[in-house]
Amino acid sequence: MVTNGKTELLDSWKEIAAFFRRGVRTVQRWEQEESLPVHRHHHVKRGSVFALRSELTFWQQTRNQRMRQSDGEFDRLHLLMSEHWSLMQDLKQLLAENMDTCVRIQQVNGFNPPQFQALNGRQRGSPAL
Secondary structure (H helix, E strand, C coil), X not given: CEECCEECEECCHHHHHHHHCCCHHHHHXXXXXXXXXXXXXCCCCCCEEEEEHHHHHHHHHHHHHHHHCCHHHHHHHHHHHHHHHHHHHHHHHHXXXXXXXXXXXXXXXXXXXXXXXXXXXXXXXXXXX
């Protein structure tokens, strides 16, 4: 998706850092400590990261609001966002496992409906954009 001449997808730590005009280590720390919405493609040797501009913008706006709130409210929101992103990661993993199972069933049984053909054409672990 392209908005205002810019692609919605940022596909490296460098691009994510440039979006915020910060260093790579800073945005990596934000991911760990402040639930910066960064997604991962899981590979055999090493995973790659990506983020969506819209999610980063929303995170930044809500982060600024959180910074102005009291510590107790900030802690509660931080916990909720952390739980949300944790659940999202779990869901992504379950969906990837489900897709792998569907492809294996297709291969074993020779079952090949159009829905499975579309799954086979898409790289595993990549989001459907």
